[in-house]
Amino acid sequence: MSALFDPLLLDHQICRSLYSASSALTRAYRPLLAPLGLTYPQYLVMLALWERDQVTVGDLCTRTRLDPGSLTPLLKRMASKGLLLRARAKEDERKRVIALTRAGLELKARALTIPEQIACASGLSLEQGLQLRELTEQLYSHLDTA
Amino acid sequence: MSALFDPLLLDHQICRSLYSASSALTRAYRPLLAPLGLTYPQYLVMLALWERDQVTVGDLCTRTRLDPGSLTPLLKRMASKGLLLRARAKEDERKRVIALTRAGLELKARALTIPEQIACASGLSLEQGLQLRELTEQLYSHLDTA
DNA sequence: TTATTTTAATTTGTGTGCAATATATTTGTT
DNA sequence: AACAAATATATTGCACACAAATTAAAATAA
Secondary structure (H helix, E strand, O other), X not given: OOOOOOOOOHHHOHXXXXXXXXXXXXXXXXXXXXHHOOOHHHHHHHHHHHHOOOEOHHHHHHXXXXXXXXXXXXXXXXXXXXXXXXXXXXXXXXXXXEEEOHHHHHHHHHHOOHXXXXXXXXXOOHHHHHHHHHHHHHHHHHHHHO | OOOOOOOOOHHHOHHHHHHXXXXXXXXXXXXXXXXXXXXXXXXXXXXXXXXXXXXXXXXXXXXXXXXXXXXXXXXXXXXHOOOEEEEEOOXXXXXXXXXXXXXHHHHHHHHOOHHHXXXXXXXXXXXXXXXXXXXXXXHHHHHHHO
């Protein structure tokens, strides 16, 4: 079989490109998030909570696209750092209500410059960034609904 | 600040799109790889070895883009499954030479149809796939060299 | 009301990811 | 040759990813 069309050739795999790019981007966030005491998935949770808090674990799963099994211990760690509170919902004791503390809220100010720093470090033009977002959104939604 | 330009808005984050798309793609591989007894990173290693084996751990790191700290235990698991051997290099005792076993070699035949199945499940056109690969390659190489 | 099913979150176990540290071997220096 | 730097892996510790099993509460059915 010609190497040009070998379906198993590593250099042809979108998966490796996507996987390594995603890992590299997470790695790029690390030094920016470390001063805030956040990991990258924790940053996603904070982004969600800065938009809207007093929400359930399930809502955070949906909006961050993180796994419930990962989210529970992650939220516990963030609560122990004093960033948020995990209370039971009064109207439905199965649910938890996640609420930011003052410290969690105030952390937002220190995160404001991160997106621009990442955009710069990415080396992508604005147009390329939008294109990449559209393609990955399409891929995600197609795989997620199937 | 207008929500349209809020840099911290989740829906504007390329990182979340990339992260969730990459996770979803890995998840899509899982049911295809499970019958072969492989995880996704292990599959990347097998792709590399099917192309060229009798190589060092460092070579596998480079080609799969996986971390050396992840690769060592991963290779041990694959060796214990009988897919490969981890011998010391005679000319340089620091290095290990990773070689496929017959079973590892023969597994390739059962993996041949995976790329097409993934391509189909992705919902991306050929052109979109190429575009996505180019963008993620650019992102990876830019972040990796910096 | 009691029993069944569904839902929300948690727990468990295995496999990573990765920074930091350690170990052993080789190469380069004095 | 003895010693210092560099190299190739391996180890450690913590954080995640995720399928599967579990728990507890709420909704629904009998």
